[in-house]
Amino acid sequence: MRLMHVDASPKSNLSNSKMLSAYFVASLKKQIPELVVDYLDLSVDTPPHVTGEFAKATYTPAEERTEVMKQTLEYSDHLCARVLMSDILVFAMPMYNFSMPSSFKAFIDNLVRTNLTYNFNADGTTSGNLTRQKVLFITTRGADLRPGLSPWSHMDALTPALTSPFAFLGVESPWFVDAQPLQFSDQVAREEALKRAYDDLGAVASEWGRNIN
């Protein structure tokens, strides 16, 4: 059983999302001791942005790619292989300006690959290849964007920005634990938000541990 653990906060050990994801992975590992964890910190190993060369290479059929094109796609090929060989995917990130950190967007841009993570079918439809993976998104937010709880609730562009590309890749029902409010609130509300998130993560780890074992 293989789990890929991806963190996107640029903060080191003071990061809320990193602490929450570490807690979740440790909780799950207690229940599944044989779990192999593949860790990626996007603030250390930041995926390259899409370039003109990448756009050309990715849409050139594999058998027609030049050596230069193959080199251009090397990072993305390797990333797709790591994700495809994982059974569980845990993605943790802060909300930045109502959406995701740019490092995670670059991660997605390197992950969505024709005939690798999704297929163009003969009938014109597409189908994703990440159908067997269990996926958990852990997000941390400064404000409280739960429906009706803040004037910014309707501005949550992060949740759809994550669900759409992963649905395209075949992830139909990802799990979410959103810790909020962690910054723009009083201390009591922050502590309650963190407690809720830790409790939710503990519950997800127990459920996954039971279902997988």
Ligand SMILES: Cc1cc2nc3c(=O)[nH]c(=O)nc-3n(C[C@H](O)[C@H](O)[C@H](O)COP(=O)(O)O)c2cc1C
């Ligand atoms: C550049 C930047 C942009 C942010 N934008 C938002 C935002 O749009 N909405 C929000 O609720 N919090 C926002 N925050 C607050 C973070 O999401 C929040 O502090 C989060 O807990 C940080 O997670 P981390 O400790 O894992 O980095 C922003 C923080 C930074 C540094």
